[in-house]
Amino acid sequence: HQNTMQVPKSETSPVIRSTGPSSHMPVSSTSDPSGMLKASFPVESDPKLVELLSNFLISQGIPLEATKDAKLQELITYLNPKSVIPSDNVMMEYVKRQNSIIKPLINYPKAIGPISVTIDIHDDLNEKFLVFSLHYFENIDERKNIIFLKKISNNQINAAHIVETIRREVNVQFHHDVKFRHSVSSNTEILQMIALNEHVEQHHICFYHNMSIFVTELLKVEEFSMGIDVLREFIRFFEPESDLYCKFQRFQSSRNEEIDLPSMGNNSWECTYSFLTKCLVLHESFETFCEVYGIDFYIYNNSFNDLIHLQRLLRQCVYYCRSMSTSSSCISQIIPAIEGLRRLIDREFPFQQFQQEKIQNLLQFSFENYKMQSHEMAVLLDPRFSYTEIFTEEKWKDLESLVIEDFVNNNWRWAINSGIQDTTLMNPRDQILNITCQKMEQRNLPEDSPQNPSSSAPKSINPRSRNRRCIICSQIKSLGEFRDIRKANERLLILIGCLYRKSITMERAETIMKNILIAVCITHIQETLDEIYRRLCITDVRYLNSCSIDRIQNMLVTIAILKPDMTAVSLRDALFEFLDRFDYVRNDMNYGKSILEGPPEASTSFTEYTKRKADSEEDIVMKKNPRKSAN
Missing domain, CATH: 3.30.420 (Nucleotidyltransferase; domain 5)
Incomplete structure (x- = not known):
């Protein structure tokens, strides 16, 4: 067995420790090996090459003996003909020395x-x-x-x-x-x-465990399981190298469409989601192919519609799992995610009352262990979700009391060195008063503007009546008319749209670009979408791949002022994600939607998008005329 270790790339990078008895500490890359290390290397081996090559092989779980591979030696020689490839013994010596001098990871x-x-x-x-x-x-x-x-x-x-x-x-x-x-x-x-x-x-x-329970039970719902089973049987007809498979490839090639069939993968629900998505993208091709070659074994139209709604729900499940699997994810995201799924179910199955109730019951059963006070209190403490429509006004007030009580009763002395010592050093009565005032201010002050020191006490503590000021136009509107923009590329494109419309100056755009979080009216997002589509001369995000590169280069002229390092390729990626994410704003002018009812993230990467002509998945499929034939 070859012990594997992962080299940390920075102070905050994940580290995987050695599993062997001789090396207890993790290997860490160093920018300048000490003289002691240099002295141990053979003269013909470049110490920097030993360091970089050792760290790379270990970080990827590759045995150090890989340096004996002829192809790797050929690559290194091509990059630098003067390089002398170190032996695995030399690299092992480097690894052992690194393990002996590294400091503990946790102070x-x-x-x-x-x-x-x-x-x-x-x-x-x-x-x-x-x-x-x-x-x-x-x-x-x-x-x-x-x-x-x-x-x-x-x-x-x-x-x-x-x-x-x-x-x-x-x-x-x-x-x-x-x-x-x-x-x-x-x-x-x-x-x-x-x-x-x-x-x-x-x-x-773990949240993923509960999500897997929910989706697994969801896929057992008869309306969904039958449709997926039919699709799987249909794909099995196209055995590789069979006459039918060759006909399908020729058929797709003549239409300049995707020739690869969906892969069924393993039995995981993630593979089922990918398989279903690809089938729905190819639905029109499957329909036409069945009509041309007289194949009757395919899904009914009503089954197709059920699978469209299922795919949208699964897409959101995947999004929530990914968003809560990052290094910055936290417990406060759980309840908003469950609430987001509940609202999506209501929207996707409005006319199927029995089906809607069945799915809602599955959701409640799968996530019933997330009703503890600690989860709810975490939502209150997260400014992304606090005082939104997740809870009622009365519920928010109850949570405030719980947070204050927990803070006072639990001796949070560790926070003294964390910048909140003025509160921890107070007596319990003063602590309660101080925290209560802070929470009232949080409920009523716009998140993107500093508190006015001369302002008097808040006039209202109703979370639903809280107004906000747009950073673009400075107009004060209700919370439902705003969107918080956290991603740098989304912030960039909105500012570019405003510059094109001369809503702001370049100096103002440069100032706004420095903010990590901005709040903008939905109208500015709508205007930006219209402006981008107009300048790119396209009408839908699925046509972005065929857009002239010259038009994208023209946008780079203005973008380079705010973000000089952006390339045409990265701009195309950013445009795809932005247009896909905010497509609902363009198609649905109901600005009063809750923040939680915003769009799901783009379900596929732009690289996957370029591999096929149609990326808008179920939205494209819904626009097609379903084949009116029985199974």
Whole structure:
């Protein structure tokens, strides 16, 4: 077995530790190896090449012996004919020295607040590995995440060994003092094993686990399962190299359409989603092909419509899973995601009452363990979701009281060094008064404008009556008429649209571009969409791939002032994501929608989009005339 290690690329990059007994510390790249290391290398080996090559191979899980491969040697020689490729023994010496001088990953004495851990077990053939990530703070502004991979000796798993291994990674000298506030896992067996461990306070099941339960049950709904089964049987007709498959390829080539058939993959719900999406994209081709060659075994029109709604729901499930699988994801996203799914179900199945109720019941059953107060309090503390229509006004007030009580009753002394010492040093009565005032201000002040020191007490504490000021036109409107723009490329394109319409000056655009978060009227998004479509001379996002590169280059002239490093390719990517994301604004002028009812993220990457003519998936399919024939 070849031990594998991952080299951290930066201070905050995930790190995978060595699993072997001889190397306890992780390998870390260094920009300038010390003289001690240089002295150990043979004269003919460039120390920098040894460092870079060793780090690359280890980070990718490739054995150091790979340097003996003739093709790799040919590549290195081509890049630099003077290079002398180091032997695997030289690189192993470098790795051992790095492990001996590296500092511990976690500076335990400087960590503030609780430490949490995410745990999983990975089975690799006959070996088991403990995979876990530690989440902690050294300052209040940034959460650090470090990932570890440890081989389990003798493949024996027990709670004491798991917790002890993780505690030693936090602090090997004083591991007996290490405790964890939260543990999270998608593996229910692990949670059950460590549930009674005194060193872990709370245990949580991973969001993805519940999502998988929901989607798995969703795919068992008869209207959906029958349609998917028919599609799978239909695809099985086209055996590779068969006469029917060759006919389909010729048929698609004559129409300049995609010739590859959807892959059924494994039994995971993600593969089912990908398979279904590709089938719906090819639906018109399948229809016409069946008519030309007299094939009757295909889905009914009503089944096709059911699958369209299912695909939209699955697309949103994938989006929520991805958005909560990042290094910055947090517990406050869970309830808004569930609420977003609930509203999407209401929109997708308005005329199928029985089906709608069945799916809503599945949703409630699958996520019933996320009704704890801690999840709800987290939503209040997240400015992205607090005081929106997720909860009622009365519910928000109750949560305020719970947050204040939790803050006062729990001795948050760790926050003294985190910039909020003025509150933690107060007595309980003053703390309650101070926090209450802050929460009232949060409910009523626009998020994108500083508090006016001379302003009097808020006139209203009704969250639904909160108004906001647009950063573009400075008009004050209701919350439902705004969208928060956090992505830099979305902010850039909106500003470009406003510049084209002469709504703002270039100086003003440069100032706004520096903001991380801006709030704009939906009307400006609508105007930007219209302006982009007009300048690119297209009418729909699916035509972006065939747009003249000259028109995109013309846009770069203005964009280069705000973002000099953007290329034509990256601009095309940004345009695709922006047009796809805000397509609902262009097609639906109901500006009063809740923020949660915004569009799902683009379901495919732009690279996948360029591989086929049609990317707008179910929206394109719904515009086609379904073939009116029976199965």
